[in-house]
Amino acid sequence: MTLGRTRSVAVTGIHGRVVDVEADVSSGLPAFTVSGMPDTACRQSPDRVKAAAANSDLELPKQRITVNLSPASLLKQGSGFDLAIAVAALVAGGTISPELVDRVVHLGELGLDGTVRPIHGVLPAVRAAEEAGARQVVVPVGNAAEAALVPSIEVVPVDTLAALVQRYRCLHRRKPTPPLPEVNPRSSVHPAVPDLADVVGQSAARYALEVAAAGGHHLAMIGPPGAGKTMIAERLPGLLPPLSREQALEVTAIHSVLGALPEQVLIEHPPFMAPHHGASMASIIGGGSGRVRPGAVSRAHGGVLFLDETPEFRRDVLDALRQPLESGLVHVARASEVVTYPARFQLVLAANPCPCGNNFGKGTRCVCPPQLKRHYLSRMSGPLLDRVDLRLQMMPVTRASLAGPRGESSAAVAERVAAARARQSRRWREIGRQLNSQVPGPVLRSGRWRLGADVTRPLDRALETGALTLRGYDRCLRTSWTLADLDGAPRPDLQHVQEAHGLRETGEAA
Ligand SMILES: [Zn+2]
Structure with a gap:
C-alpha cells in the first residue's frame, strides 16, 4: 500500500x-x-x-x-x-x-x-x-x-x-477491541438566569420587558445610574422561551467554534451577551487576527445582546450592528475569505440621560453643557434607534418603591409571553413571520390587518403633526399587536394603541 x-x-x-x-x-x-x-x-x-x-x-x-x-x-x-x-x-x-x-x-x-x-x-x-x-x-x-x-x-x-x-x-484481526476511554457524563446545568421577582418596584420597566419578550421587540432604556437598567436587561433571557432543537444546535455550534463549551452541553436557553463599551470591533462583530472568530453579536444569536452605556461604544461598532439587525447574519471579511455567522439577537440598549448622569426629573443637578447633552444621546439615535420599538425612561429607585411588595416571578411572566408568542406565530404563519416585531409596516397598514381609523386616531394625528415618522408609526402598530396578544384580544383597540405610543415615547417609571 x-x-x-x-x-x-x-x-x-x-x-x-x-x-x-x-x-x-x-x-x-x-x-x-x-x-x-x-x-x-x-x-x-x-x-x-x-x-x-x-x-x-x-x-x-x-x-x-x-x-x-x-x-x-x-x-x-x-x-x-x-x-x-x-x-x-x-x-x-x-x-x-x-x-x-x-x-x-x-x-x-x-x-x-x-x-x-x-x-x-x-x-x-x-x-x-x-x-x-x-x-x-x-x-x-x-x-x-x-x-x-x-x-x-x-x-x-x-x-x-x-x-x-x-x-x-x-x-x-476480528478480535475484541479494547474498551474506549470513558466520556465525562453530560451535565445538564440550567444556566442561572436572574429572576424578575428580585426586582422591587419598577413596574413600568417590568412591563416594558414583558412586552419586549412577548413581541421580540428591541428595547432602549434611558435613565440615571442606579435606576436598575442592567438588572432589568439581565432578566430578559429568563422571559424568553427555550430554544428549539435546531436553534439550540446552531447556538451551540457558535460556541463550539469558539471553544467556549466547558460543560460540553447543548445550549438550550437564550444566551445573554453584554460586551463592554471599550470592546474592539472584532470582539463585538467578529474577526480577529489569525483565524476569524465570531463576535458578541453571534454569541448572542438566539438570545439577547445588551449594550450598557451605548453612547460610549465606538461609532463604527454601532454602525456595524445594522447588518445583523437587518439580516440576522454577519459577514466578516478578511484578506483571504468572507466568513458568515448567524447573528439574530434581541437588542437592549441602555444609556445615561447625559454624560454626568443627572439629567433626569428637573435636571437641576446636571452639570453638562447643553450641547454635550444633545450630542450624547444622539450617538444612540439614527439607524440603531430606528429599529428599537420600545423606549423606556427610567427614574432612580426611590425608598418608597423599595418598600413595595416583591414582583411576579420570571416563570409567571414567561407563561404569558409564551401564550402571546403562540398567537403571533399562528397569525403570521401565512407571511412567514413568527413575531410582531418582524412584520413589515405595509402589512400592518393595509389589507386585513389594517386597524380602523377610530383605533389608530392618536397615531394618525401624531403622524400629521410630524410628531411621529412613518417608521415610528409602524413601530407603534407592532407594539399595539403585542399588547393585544398579551391581553388575549383578537385585535388591538384604542387603549392598546395609546399605550404602545406611550411605550415608544417615554413610559414614565412608577
Ligand atoms: Zn449631565
Whole structure:
C-alpha cells in the first residue's frame, strides 16, 4: 500500500465540509508535506504527526510522504486535521488496513507525545460528517459529549494515537477491541438566569420587558445610574422561551467554534451577551487576527445582546450592528475569505440621560453643557434607534418603591409571553413571520390587518403633526399587536394603541 485515504472536516463559519485526506508514499528522500490550501497550523501538522508516531512506537514510511487535502479550493485551518493525516500516513505505510478507515471521519489535534487533543468546532464538523453520509466519526475524548449531540452517527472517542491504532489492529484481526476511554457524563446545568421577582418596584420597566419578550421587540432604556437598567436587561433571557432543537444546535455550534463549551452541553436557553463599551470591533462583530472568530453579536444569536452605556461604544461598532439587525447574519471579511455567522439577537440598549448622569426629573443637578447633552444621546439615535420599538425612561429607585411588595416571578411572566408568542406565530404563519416585531409596516397598514381609523386616531394625528415618522408609526402598530396578544384580544383597540405610543415615547417609571 502506498496510498492511504481517510476523511476529515474543514469548518468555515459554523458550517463544515467533509475533506478527503490522501497520503501518498513515493521513493525519494524522506519528507512529509501537506498540500491543498493548509493554513500555517495545518502545514505544520507533519511535525506533530512524526513526533506523535515516534512517541507511540508507530512507524511511518521512511520515504517521501505527500498528503493532499481536497477539495483544494477550501482553506484548511488549524490542527484538527492531525489525526486524519496520521491515519492516512499509517495506512499508506501498511500499519492500518485501508478498508477500516476510508469512510471514517477523523477529527483531532495530536500532541507530540501521541495524545489526541480536543479541538474547536467539533459540533459543526460532526454535523457535516453526518450530512455527508458518514456513519462513524473518531473524535478526541474531550469532544465526545459534544459530538454525541448529533444523534445518527457513531462517535468513537480516543485519547491517544496508539490506542486508535490498536483498535484498528483488533478490528482487522476480528478480535475484541479494547474498551474506549470513558466520556465525562453530560451535565445538564440550567444556566442561572436572574429572576424578575428580585426586582422591587419598577413596574413600568417590568412591563416594558414583558412586552419586549412577548413581541421580540428591541428595547432602549434611558435613565440615571442606579435606576436598575442592567438588572432589568439581565432578566430578559429568563422571559424568553427555550430554544428549539435546531436553534439550540446552531447556538451551540457558535460556541463550539469558539471553544467556549466547558460543560460540553447543548445550549438550550437564550444566551445573554453584554460586551463592554471599550470592546474592539472584532470582539463585538467578529474577526480577529489569525483565524476569524465570531463576535458578541453571534454569541448572542438566539438570545439577547445588551449594550450598557451605548453612547460610549465606538461609532463604527454601532454602525456595524445594522447588518445583523437587518439580516440576522454577519459577514466578516478578511484578506483571504468572507466568513458568515448567524447573528439574530434581541437588542437592549441602555444609556445615561447625559454624560454626568443627572439629567433626569428637573435636571437641576446636571452639570453638562447643553450641547454635550444633545450630542450624547444622539450617538444612540439614527439607524440603531430606528429599529428599537420600545423606549423606556427610567427614574432612580426611590425608598418608597423599595418598600413595595416583591414582583411576579420570571416563570409567571414567561407563561404569558409564551401564550402571546403562540398567537403571533399562528397569525403570521401565512407571511412567514413568527413575531410582531418582524412584520413589515405595509402589512400592518393595509389589507386585513389594517386597524380602523377610530383605533389608530392618536397615531394618525401624531403622524400629521410630524410628531411621529412613518417608521415610528409602524413601530407603534407592532407594539399595539403585542399588547393585544398579551391581553388575549383578537385585535388591538384604542387603549392598546395609546399605550404602545406611550411605550415608544417615554413610559414614565412608577
Ligand atoms: Zn449631565
